[in-house]
Amino acid sequence: MSSSLRSCSRWGLFTSLLALLSAASLMVGAHGGNFYQDFDITWGDGRAKILNDGQLLTLSLDKASGSGFQSKNQYLFGKIDMQIKLVPGNSAGTVTAYYLSSQGPNHDEIDFEFLGNLSGDPYILHTNVFTQGKGNREQQFYLWFDPTKDFHTYSVLWNPLNVIILVDGIPIRVFKNNEAIGVPFPEKQPMRLYSSLWDAENWATRGGLVKTDWSKAPFTASFRNFQANACIWSSGKSSCGRRTTTAGSGSTGNGWFDQELDAASQKWVRWARKNYMVYNYCTDVKRFPQGLPPECLHS
Numbered sequence: 001m002s003s004s005l006r007s008c009s010r011w012g013l014f015t016s017l018l019a020l021l022s023a024a025s026l027m028v029g030a031h032g033g034n035f036y037q038d039f040d041i042t043w044g045d046g047r048a049k050i051l052n053d054g055q056l057l058t059l060s061l062d063k064a065s066g067s068g069f070q071s072k073n074q075y076l077f078g079k080i081d082m083q084i085k086l087v088p089g090n091s092a093g094t095v096t097a098y099y100l101s102s103q104g105p106n107h108d109e110i111d112f113e114f115l116g117n118l119s120g121d122p123y124i125l126h127t128n129v130f131t132q133g134k135g136n137r138e139q140q141f142y143l144w145f146d147p148t149k150d151f152h153t154y155s156v157l158w159n160p161l162n163v164i165i166l167v168d169g170i171p172i173r174v175f176k177n178n179e180a181i182g183v184p185f186p187e188k189q190p191m192r193l194y195s196s197l198w199d200a201e202n203w204a205t206r207g208g209l210v211k212t213d214w215s216k217a218p219f220t221a222s223f224r225n226f227q228a229n230a231c232i233w234s235s236g237k238s239s240c241g242r243r244t245t246t247a248g249s250g251s252t253g254n255g256w257f258d259q260e261l262d263a264a265s266q267k268w269v270r271w272a273r274k275n276y277m278v279y280n281y282c283t284d285v286k287r288f289p290q291g292l293p294p295e296c297l298h299s
Contacts, residue, residue: 033226039069043196047218056224059197061087061094062217068196071228075100076190076238078230079256081155084114086123087219088148091116093201093212096221098154100191106133108186110156110163114147116219117205123147124278127165129175131184137293139173140279141272151224159257160187171265172272176298183295190233197221229256 034054041048044067047060059067080100087094094116101109109130114123125141145152155166163186165173177185197219201212231240240257261269273280281287282296 033228035069035223035226038073038226038228039071041067041069043068056222058220058222059096059195060218060220061197061199062219063199063214066196066198068194068198070195071193073228073230074190074192074233075158075228075230076233077159077187077240077257078228079155079157080193080230081153081225081227082193082195082223083151083153083225084147085149085151085222086114086147087116087197087221090119090213090216091123091148091219092118092205092210093199094197094219095200096195096197098193098195100156100158100193101130102186102189102191104133108132108189108191109135110158110165110186110191112154112156112165115200115205118210125167127173129163129186131186134184136281137175137295138279138281139277141172141276142278143167144276151222153225157256157259158186159259160185161258161260164259164261170268170272171261172269172276174261174269176295178295178298181294181298183293193228195223231257 035050035057036054039050039057041050044059044065047062047065047067048069049058049060050056051058057069059069061067082098084096084098086096096114096116098112098114099109101107107130109128111126111128111130113126113128115126117123122142125143127139127141128135129137143152153166153168155169157164157166161177163175164171177187179185199212201210205211231238233239282292285292
């Protein structure tokens with residue numbers, strides 16, 4: 001076996017072990033929320049269901065409609081976790097969206113969108129960060145497991161220093177606070193958590209070349225073990241009080257509020273980029289002929 005193959009094999013084994021350990025620690029150490037208490041079903045005419053005494057929520061999609069839900073609370077910074085099992089089989093044309101968003105034309109947003117595919121082909125995890133109504137910061141990844149076979153944990157760590165996107169505890173993307181060089185950062189608008197399952201056959205799979213096979217409907221995605229270690233925003237005030245952190249000052253505590261990527265976590269981000277990233281706006285020079293966005297030069 002070549003040295004490169006041995007290296008890949010070791011990485012694969014280590015990744016699997018870490019994912020198992022991360023999932024196990026979350027299940028043992030965290031207390032899952034109750035969907036009746038934490039969320040409102042917002043659309044779908046009965047296609048979204050809360051089951052198992054509030055411990056499970058399912059979204060379904062058929063040709064007539066998809067479905068969705070949103071959090072009762074708004075958050076201004078937090079560590080948000082959700083375990084999701086995606087639509088199995090031929091999911092081409094479907095999108096399972098899971099995201100934080102404020103409201104209005106100048107909204108902030110942090111996106112997970114899972115783009116369905118033909119049976120046997122991998123899902124694409126599409127991520128994006130909007131600030132003051134501007135997105136165009138897409139990064140896309142394949143996953144290193146089948147996300148339809150079991151639940152996996154998808155997390156956002158959002159604090160005044162950075163936005164970190166994690167899968168089973170492994171950081172795959174970081175969007176740093178670069179306001180010092182004129183890049184807006186999502187730090188002033190409280191956001192709710194939203195999720196939906198909807199039909200996007202015009203673009204979701206291979207740019208719309210593969211359409212939704214409605215004979216496979218209804219399509220169903222499942223959610224459980226919601227966690228929000230977060231600052232709840234209510235009546236113009238944060239439950240975290242008047243805490244402030246200066247971007248670039250380094251970690252000043254042990255909590256998520258001032259957490260940044262350490263050296264080991266930065267290695268995982270590089271690993272995800274090298275092995276599983278399929279699109280990065282920061283390398284798309286044809287899309288930005290006048291020059292890449294400034295944050296790309298400081299990532």
